[in-house]
Amino acid sequence: MRLYDNPASPFCRKVRIVLIETGLTDQVEIVPAAGHALDTGRMPLSENPLGKIPVLTRADGPALYDSRVICRYLDALAGGGLYPDSRLWEVLTLEATAEGIMDAAVLMVYEHRCRPEAAQSPAWVEAQWSRITRALDAVEARWTSHLAGKLTIAQIALGAGLGYLDFRHGDRDWRAGRPALAAWESQFATRPAMRETAPGA
Ligand code: BEZ
Helix, strand or coil: CEEEECCCCHHHHHHHHHHHHHCCHHHCEEEECEEECCEEEECCCCCCCCCCCCEEEECCEEEECCHHHHHHHHHHHHCCCCCCHHHHHHHHHHHHHHHHHHHHHHHHHHHHHHCCHHHCCHHHHHHHHHHHHHHHHHHHHHHHHHHCCCCCHHHHHHHHHHHHHHHHHHHHCCCCCCHHHHHHHHHHCCCHHHHHHCCCC
């Protein structure tokens, strides 16, 4: 299998964490990819017409995307147990919340990276940050019980999302006023899979 990957992408990091946690790393070749909607030259367009990464190619079927599909596939392949039946819908919803945090955080970066300065909208950037803070507040208030116990895809997605906030939006201090989430993250970040996949590691 080949994984089209960028070390800065939280979506790709999530997949790389799953590879390590499920013991599948040796079965996947990492292929560097980069770009965005305005610069698709180094994106695997024939594998994913949307021009996004991560993408996973495999011998026995079409390429898989996006990160949610890839992670579920890898977990099924390895019997990883990252999607427990007993609380599947909660786990998937928390995973979706973490992916929404990543989406908004990446859009903030792209607003600066892809648009000329005069066309950038500070209000739009702040609206993305509001999406993130609402989601973080919801996790702090309602979801911390799901962060305890056996490893799930929701924990992995949240770890990757919070890591990306530190990486690209460290000046915003997402930990302020969220002690439970901050304590969970500092513990989760010590996992070998988190250390190995940290941007810049
Ligand atoms: C980044 O540089 O922040 C980034 C790179 C690829 C995908 C998403 C984000």
